[in-house]
Amino acid sequence: xxxxxxxxxxxxxxxxxxxxxxxxxxxREVHGLYARLRVLGVLGLLGIYYIMPWLQWDGHQALLFDxxxxxxxxxxxTLWPQDFIYLAALLIIAGLTLFFVTAxxxxxxxxxxxxxxxxxxxxxxxxxxxxxxxxxxQKLDAQPMNVRKFRIKxxxxxxxxxxxxxxxxxxxxxxxxxIELGQRLLAFELGPWETFWVVFYGFATYGNAGFxxxxxxxxxxxxxxxxxxxxxxxxxxxxxIPTRGEPRGARKRSVDPKEKGLGDCIDCTLCVQVCPTGIxxxxxxxxxxxxxxxxxxxxxxxxxxxxxxxxxxxxxTEDEMHGGxxxxxxxxxxxxxxxxxxxxxxxxxxxxxxxxLGLDVIRDRNQLYRETxxxxxxxxxxxxxxxxxDVAHTFELKVSGIExxxxxxxxxxxxxxxxxxxxxxxxxxxxxxxxxxxxTGIEFELAAKGDPALAVTEEARFLGPM
Amino acid sequence: xxxxxxPNIQKCIAVLWPSFLVAIVATGLFFSAFDPDDLYPFGNETxxxxxxxxxxxxxxxxxxxxxxxxxxxxxxxxNCMRQKR
Numbered sequence: 001x002x003x004x005x006x007x008x009x010x011x012x013x014x015x016x017x018x019x020x021x022x023x024x025x026x027x028r029e030v031h032g033l034y035a036r037l038r039v040l041g042v043l044g045l046l047g048i049y050y051i052m053p054w055l056q057w058d059g060h061q062a063l064l065f066d067x068x069x070x071x072x073x074x075x076x077x078t079l080w081p082q083d084f085i086y087l088a089a090l091l092i093i094a095g096l097t098l099f100f101v102t103a104x105x106x107x108x109x110x111x112x113x114x115x116x117x118x119x120x121x122x123x124x125x126x127x128x129x130x131x132x133x134x135x136x137x138q139k140l141d142a143q144p145m146n147v148r149k150f151r152i153k154x155x156x157x158x159x160x161x162x163x164x165x166x167x168x169x170x171x172x173x174x175x176x177x178x179i180e181l182g183q184r185l186l187a188f189e190l191g192p193w194e195t196f197w198v199v200f201y202g203f204a205t206y207g208n209a210g211f212x213x214x215x216x217x218x219x220x221x222x223x224x225x226x227x228x229x230x231x232x233x234x235x236x237x238x239x240x241i242p243t244r245g246e247p248r249g250a251r252k253r254s255v256d257p258k259e260k261g262l263g264d265c266i267d268c269t270l271c272v273q274v275c276p277t278g279i280x281x282x283x284x285x286x287x288x289x290x291x292x293x294x295x296x297x298x299x300x301x302x303x304x305x306x307x308x309x310x311x312x313x314x315x316x317t318e319d320e321m322h323g324g325x326x327x328x329x330x331x332x333x334x335x336x337x338x339x340x341x342x343x344x345x346x347x348x349x350x351x352x353x354x355x356x357l358g359l360d361v362i363r364d365r366n367q368l369y370r371e372t373x374x375x376x377x378x379x380x381x382x383x384x385x386x387x388x389x390d391v392a393h394t395f396e397l398k399v400s401g402i403e404x405x406x407x408x409x410x411x412x413x414x415x416x417x418x419x420x421x422x423x424x425x426x427x428x429x430x431x432x433x434x435x436x437x438x439x440t441g442i443e444f445e446l447a448a449k450g451d452p453a454l455a456v457t458e459e460a461r462f463l464g465p466m
Numbered sequence: 467x468x469x470x471x472x473p474n475i476q477k478c479i480a481v482l483w484p485s486f487l488v489a490i491v492a493t494g495l496f497f498s499a500f501d502p503d504d505l506y507p508f509g510n511e512t513x514x515x516x517x518x519x520x521x522x523x524x525x526x527x528x529x530x531x532x533x534x535x536x537x538x539x540x541x542x543x544x545n546c547m548r549q550k551r
Binding site (some may be wrong): 084175192193 | 471476479483494495498499501517521
């Protein structure tokens, strides 16, 4: 990864990169509609990432996966480890959304929203601010080391490391309260594991966005490998229109290409120079293409200068390229959308109708039943009460199923703090005459005082001598 | 030989990267079922915090799945070599 050896080899123009013997890619800066959209996406997503942990909601951090306290705050929802299913469902929804978006708009995720793209853009921006344009960067790297080069490289590395460290700190701030984390950081009192994760995530950011860049997309990203499975003839792709562009060739602006027998492509190679993955879009659809549309911006600019129509490279679909029309509504889209909406509806319904109260009834295994001095039949249970609400509650316990059953417990009241589990031993005594079978079904009903909606019932068995 | 065709760094990533992803999933599943504080039968005398226990658990899962990845890589490469011979 970011070894000094790798950095040295960068100076030799050609580097033995991780996967292939490849030239270092110096993406040329582009301006245009899609570049502006990407900057908007990058700024928006980075802004959300860095600011989100600092937002407060109802007296706690708005988004906090509080691992030390074993509860997740997501705005007005608090999830406990028992609610793991909701997080799993959320991941499934995210995955299906990606499928749906891919079928419709292709690799739009890769080009505008993937963290790899977003942080690479941020690191590229720093690189351009410090080292200058593509040409200046190439010239600098070709030079032998000197004071000026060292100063420039050191400044860039310092800024990269600072951004990476801040990123790592923010990451840990999602999992442990960020304000206290910041205070501990300023007092040099970070715990060993907090330090470990700040450094780990910071290093990952630095390595991925500073050095690995497009190689992550090409060689490590699972999505890049299977996204083509979601593609069909109506999926939006970035494509060069060969029928219009070929035969390509240089020409003067004043020359009529038709007279020379040329297409609209002037072979300026700007589309290749701006490509962050270093491919030539004119060779057709390639799996390396992350659909960032930098080549569209670059080519449109050239077309404007030449006085030709825009769109020699453009967002299009296979159907459209072959003279047909794009079918937005199609079986694949309907199927993905139906599954997605179905799961989202079930998820929302179950999340909002969930009772933040858990009751577990465990029978005392030591004896089936006991006869008391008064001649009553007694069964002993251990009740586990889990209060998943944000406030403490006092509960009322009732039992039903056997006429005249009397409930005894040692505690004067059932009070459970927010997020706490109470183990409550109770005994149930009935008159033998009330039992009709050896085993009778009963129900424990637990309800919060003053909040009848917060209630659960749990079935259990009562065993007797019959 | 086929083995020499794959750079070592590529082998490292092929083993460490998928096992990293698997370790995240395994850690999430494991620790949502078990609270580290309940895993010490005689009380927590080690002084390891929950965050520490999660981290050690994660690194252990990573190690285990990476070992499995090394096995997969070894068999894949040696089988490939045998077929080429």
